[in-house]
Amino acid sequence: MKKIISKFGLLSILYTFCVASLFAGQKDSVKTKNTYPFCIKAGAGVYSRFILNDINFIHAKQVILHPEKICQGSFQYFVNKDIAISINAAYFHYTAAFTEDAQTSLDPATAAKMQKSYSRKNDFTSITLGSELTVVYDRIYETNRIVYFSFALGYGWLSGTGSVVVTEKDPNGTGATIVEPEQNFSLRTDKVKAHLSLVGIRGGKHLCWYAELGYGYKGILNGGLAYRF
Numbered sequence: 001m002k003k004i005i006s007k008f009g010l011l012s013i014l015y016t017f018c019v020a021s022l023f024a025g026q027k028d029s030v031k032t033k034n035t036y037p038f039c040i041k042a043g044a045g046v047y048s049r050f051i052l053n054d055i056n057f058i059h060a061k062q063v064i065l066h067p068e069k070i071c072q073g074s075f076q077y078f079v080n081k082d083i084a085i086s087i088n089a090a091y092f093h094y095t096a097a098f099t100e101d102a103q104t105s106l107d108p109a110t111a112a113k114m115q116k117s118y119s120r121k122n123d124f125t126s127i128t129l130g131s132e133l134t135v136v137y138d139r140i141y142e143t144n145r146i147v148y149f150s151f152a153l154g155y156g157w158l159s160g161t162g163s164v165v166v167t168e169k170d171p172n173g174t175g176a177t178i179v180e181p182e183q184n185f186s187l188r189t190d191k192v193k194a195h196l197s198l199v200g201i202r203g204g205k206h207l208c209w210y211a212e213l214g215y216g217y218k219g220i221l222n223g224g225l226a227y228r229f
Contacts, residue, residue, distance in 0.1 A: 043224015068094035130154020
């Protein structure tokens with residue numbers, strides 16, 4: 001899995017810069033000047049790479065129905081009307097509690113089938129600081145909307161705690177017995193993180209809205225408000 005993710009990151013960087021070179025000098029569907037070179041963005045996202053990578057550990061149903069909410073913000077500067085660079089930050093605090101069933105086993109004393117289940121509680125906090133390159137595909141004719149893609153590279157810190165309680169019960173419902181004491185663990189990592197927004201759209205003149213579809217530390221779906229000046 002780590003090799004696949006590493007290859008994805010390298011391909012994302014290559015894709016971003018190739019397309020940047022291709023589109024940067026082309027004409028837009030509407031002529032425009034770089035009138036407002038600065039932009040402040042604030043928004044939220046869901047389904048970060050960390051959560052999706054650990055979906056089997058955290059529990060797929062829990063992740064899909066109750067995704068983490070990633071708060072994010074950035075300060076953006078348009079070098080010209082097609083290319084912008086920015087610094088950004090992303091933060092999320094994720095808690096989850098769920099129970100999942102595991103394999104059945106035979107009780108050596110009674111030779112009866114027993115069902116194991118795991119009750120988990122997780123609590124994670126993540127902070128990422130990064131820089132981002134944005135390239136405008138086009139400006140939609142006679143509107144203030146632009147279509148773009150971006151690639152971000154940052155450094156993130158993640159810490160958290162969790163616990164697991166293993167129970168064993170008769171599938172016929174005769175009760176439950178704790179077969180292992182509660183296990184507690186802690187997690188603390190820091191590493192380089194990436195985010196690729198395959199497509200984004202922003203609308204508005206000064207006070208704007210934006211929405212993006214991508215993969216990485218900002219989430220598969222993210223959007224919010226922006227102010228250009």
